[in-house]
Amino acid sequence: MPSPSPSIYENLSSSGIVHGQRVLDNFTGKEIDTDRWTFFNIATGASAVSANTLDGGLLLITSAGSSSPSGYLGFNNICQYNPSGFRFISTCKKNSNAMGIRGGIGSADNPATIPHMAVMSEGSFVSSRALTTNNGGSYVDTYAATPIPLSQTEFVYDIVGTPSSIVLTIDGKLSITKTTALPTLKCQPVFYIQSRDNSLVKSWNCKYMEVYNT
């Protein structure tokens, strides 16, 4: 293990460098930090709360109502992250099927149809875990050469953006690379849930999120 440095800053970058914008959240406490996060209830019946379960972190949850309840957690369209030079690390635990999940960075405007984004997609939106990007047009889902099955097993995902590509890595191993439909507008962290079944409550957990400009 390396030797400690006096500050968190100097462990992450040299003090000779003005490091890029960064934020991390452990999602633990009595409630979501609403100084930082804003939840948009897109279709009535979704919310973001602090989980009261072991390793629960953030719980995104829908009601059992009709009309595909959905919602979106972000920075209220405060967009400080560079889609051409960023890294996003987070965890995902899907708790049921017949629901869609996205996590990553996205631009402002309509959260239901984010115009520019780079997100991990899990659940009913895709046939296997996918890297979904957008550059002002339609969403483009890209799959691994060996498809990564959808599942309720918790995983960590890592999205790295450069001017020429976006790479999604799952559990530090399986990667998906995309070189087209890359987002170009400034972005914020985004977490999305949508029920694809009107009869049951749907939820997923996230216990860590870190994003920084590279």
Place this chain on the structure above:
Amino acid sequence: MTFDSVYEMTTPITEVRKQRFWDDFSGNDLNSRWKISYSAGNVTNSPHTMSSEIDGGMVWHTNNTNATAYNIMDTNSKYTFDAESCGFITSIKMNYDSMGSENYSSSIGLHEDSYIIINTSTAGTYFQLQCRNNLVGTSTADTTVKIDTDWHTFKATTNGTRAVAYVDGVLDATLTSTLPSHEAGNLEPFWQLTNNTATDWTASIKYFEAWNI
């Protein structure tokens, strides 16, 4: 390079870690750990907003109608930092040339009535390390970096007998007198903007970290 814990990033597991505070200034609003106060007017005159620009951090405005007003951001007089053994590191940016006709200044660091700060003074040309012991007086040392409108990372520490300041990783100023002391009082995170013309000037911040040594 990996650490088993955030704790061990700064402190060996064989030691009890001392007080630490940090903020990345990223999100939809300023974290409510901070308290903002105004010598005149209020948030309407001196708003703070989270910048919606890449690497924007938080933007803070000087009072737009009062030429001698100042704004202070601190932790509401919670003095948890040791006057004789502490440090801070911060990334800030003056958005206007404070040495030109845009006369305003920034003071950031650890403060009570005594302080250790990085100062942009309208009377100087360079970023300064400034220390005050309210029982003794105030001293100032210029760094070699001229005040400009670029982002800079400033770090300063004191051990009670010697205070040092780094600008962008380079040791650049030292003071050995009028340093904060236990007798004068312990310190809290602090940022002050002062304007000298009744104009809306701004400065930005995207990182602040303080710790006891």
